[in-house]
Amino acid sequence: MEILAWFHELLDGNLIFTPQTLGYYWDGLVVTVQLVFVSLLIGLVLAVPLAIGRSSGRRWISLPIYAYTYVFRGTPLLIQLYIIYYGVVFFDGIQETFLWPLLREAFYPALIAFTLNTAAYTTEIFRGAIKATPKGEIEAARAYGMSQALMMRRIILPSAFRRALPAYGNEVIFMLHASAIASVVTLMDLTGAARFVYARFYAPFEAFIFVAVIYLCLTFTILFFFRYLEKRLLAHLRPQS
Amino acid sequence: MRHMTLLLAATLTAGLAAGSAQARDYSEIRLGIDLPYEPFMYRQPDGELTGFEIELGEAVCDYLEATCVWVEQDWDGIIPGLLARNYDGIMSSMAITEERAQRVLFSEPYYTTPSAWFSLQGREVDISDRDSLEGLVVGVQRATLQDNYVSELYGDLVEIRRYTSGDDVLNDLRAERLDLTFLDAPVAESRMDLEAEDSRFQRVSDFINQPEHIFGQGVGVAFRPRDRDLAERFNEALAALKEDGTYDAIMERYFNYDIKL
Numbered sequence: 001m002e003i004l005a006w007f008h009e010l011l012d013g014n015l016i017f018t019p020q021t022l023g024y025y026w027d028g029l030v031v032t033v034q035l036v037f038v039s040l041l042i043g044l045v046l047a048v049p050l051a052i053g054r055s056s057g058r059r060w061i062s063l064p065i066y067a068y069t070y071v072f073r074g075t076p077l078l079i080q081l082y083i084i085y086y087g088v089v090f091f092d093g094i095q096e097t098f099l100w101p102l103l104r105e106a107f108y109p110a111l112i113a114f115t116l117n118t119a120a121y122t123t124e125i126f127r128g129a130i131k132a133t134p135k136g137e138i139e140a141a142r143a144y145g146m147s148q149a150l151m152m153r154r155i156i157l158p159s160a161f162r163r164a165l166p167a168y169g170n171e172v173i174f175m176l177h178a179s180a181i182a183s184v185v186t187l188m189d190l191t192g193a194a195r196f197v198y199a200r201f202y203a204p205f206e207a208f209i210f211v212a213v214i215y216l217c218l219t220f221t222i223l224f225f226f227r228y229l230e231k232r233l234l235a236h237l238r239p240q241s
Numbered sequence: 242m243r244h245m246t247l248l249l250a251a252t253l254t255a256g257l258a259a260g261s262a263q264a265r266d267y268s269e270i271r272l273g274i275d276l277p278y279e280p281f282m283y284r285q286p287d288g289e290l291t292g293f294e295i296e297l298g299e300a301v302c303d304y305l306e307a308t309c310v311w312v313e314q315d316w317d318g319i320i321p322g323l324l325a326r327n328y329d330g331i332m333s334s335m336a337i338t339e340e341r342a343q344r345v346l347f348s349e350p351y352y353t354t355p356s357a358w359f360s361l362q363g364r365e366v367d368i369s370d371r372d373s374l375e376g377l378v379v380g381v382q383r384a385t386l387q388d389n390y391v392s393e394l395y396g397d398l399v400e401i402r403r404y405t406s407g408d409d410v411l412n413d414l415r416a417e418r419l420d421l422t423f424l425d426a427p428v429a430e431s432r433m434d435l436e437a438e439d440s441r442f443q444r445v446s447d448f449i450n451q452p453e454h455i456f457g458q459g460v461g462v463a464f465r466p467r468d469r470d471l472a473e474r475f476n477e478a479l480a481a482l483k484e485d486g487t488y489d490a491i492m493e494r495y496f497n498y499d500i501k502l
Contacts, residue, residue: 086409089416104418106402186380186402186413196403199317199384202324202344 016201017210021193028193029214031107035189036179039111040172043118050119051126052152065123072120078181080117085109085185106187114182118175125167129160162233169226173219180215190214267471270307271328272298272462275316278407279431280495281334293495297351298332300487304478315405317384320344323465330471331463334425336386338457346466348475350459352492352500355448356387357426359433361414361441366421368446374398377420380410387423390455407432415441427496459502 011017054065072080088094088103102108133156141151183192194211198204274294277283282292290311302309312328323331323345337347358368367373375398381388383403391401402419404410411432413419422429426448429435433442450456464472482488483501492501 086412089412089418095417184405186404188403195317196383198321202320202341204318204321 016197016203016206021197021200024188024193024196025190025211025214028188028190028211031187031192032176032179032182032189033218035107035110035114035182035187036172036176039114039118040175042115043122046115046119047122047126048157050123051130054123054127055130069120069123072117073124077113077117077178078184081110081113081181081185084113106182106185110182110185110187114175114179117178118171121171121174122168125164125171126160128167129164130156132163133159165226165230165233169222169230172222172226176218176222177215267305267329267474268307269310270302270305270330270471271310271312272330272332273312273314273319273322273328274331274333275319275406276313278334278428280427293352293491294332294334296491296494297482297488300482300491301475301478304481305474316382317405320463323463326465329464329468330475334428334460335463336457337459337461338386339454341463344466345463346469346472347461347463348472349479350461350502351479353450353459353502354500355426355450356390356423356456357429357444357448358421358423358446359414359429359442360421360445361417362443364420364443364445366445371398374421376400378402378418380404380413380419380422382407382410382424385425386456387425390449391423393455421445427500 011019011022050065050068053061054069056062085106088109094100094103137155137159138151141155146154179189180191182189183195186192188196190211194207198207201207274282276290278292280292281294282290285291295311298309298311310328312322314322314327316333319331319333319335320341322328331345335341337350341347358366360366366377374395377399379391379395379399380402381391381404383405388401388403391399395401399421402413404413407424407428410419410422410424414422426444429442430444434440435442435444462472462475464475479488488501492499
């Protein structure tokens, strides 16, 4: 109760940050976190087999995956989003297919674009880490008579994940920042909420600085999480004191 | 050496005089517009700007013996752009409302048009039956009067999607992502080709221009609050053009009904 009273007193006389606009920002925060979290999760799940395939010696496996990562890393995310959101409606009869209930909303086209984009980057990050596995570890695994699959599971992937961690942490932060473009397809994410407040009150500074602070807080949360993970998982690499 | 100094001083004084004269001199008036907004302002296929407001603006500039320079700007940034001095006025179908009048100085109104609800052809909608609208998806252009109207009166009933441009609204209406849209009537009718037999769209309500606290008192030119003299010149020019028939001649080229105020 006291907090509520304090809150109302804080907002008293403020024309822009009313409980209503703060509600918009809150809804925007929920959408942004959902969008980024779900696309990163699916992207990660996709990226592991893709990265293994990409490091394969068989060209018919590695080349198509290379083409995919090349296209999605070589074009702006905004363009990918436009193609998936506005482009699909030019296929005649798309409205009658089972995909339409998903594509009709703004959320799912954005989710598809973000997932495909982050999967492409994550694939390349993991591929680099897999390639950097020390030769000695592989030879030792072979000497123990491990099969290719067992070696991948026990030796290569665990150490590759550790090596990929710092680069992957950056990818997560990039994804959060890239999600700001979701509002161009009418999604009311954090940036969408800021644009709404900006347009409603003609107050660019207040609307955007407030949202920038929220993004900063999110970024620092991610940063601390990855720092903690690195401390735990890369402990063996720290100099012994 | 002395001659040099004198010459320098003379040049400097002349330069300063010219500079201060220029600040008050409106031989070039930059006007912000958000394209396309047919039939008020749009580009012909060859890229030439045209439309009711463009022609009216050019007539005002002629009357003031000035040149109009048209500056393009997205709608949701059009008032901040004016305050940031990217242009001197906004002549872009901006309705005069109390909220906007707190930030900008408006000329006398120069036209008024109603808004209306539109949907895809063949769809049965009864706007007056509020319960039947529940859960429908409505597209509007962000930060327009139409956005305010739908947000205020239907905000808890329908799902509102806000777009940067009116074209995107029509795209998504065509794609069946939207059930309804609420737009400025002349603009929608011209973009949707409603007169044509095979038009994919239809109007599903009467023309709406009430309540006044949302729709304002008509459309005016917006200026920075301190540019009072520029606003007065515009008022004078607009009054003269309405009087001498120039306004009517331009209006008849674009509309078959009266929008004069």
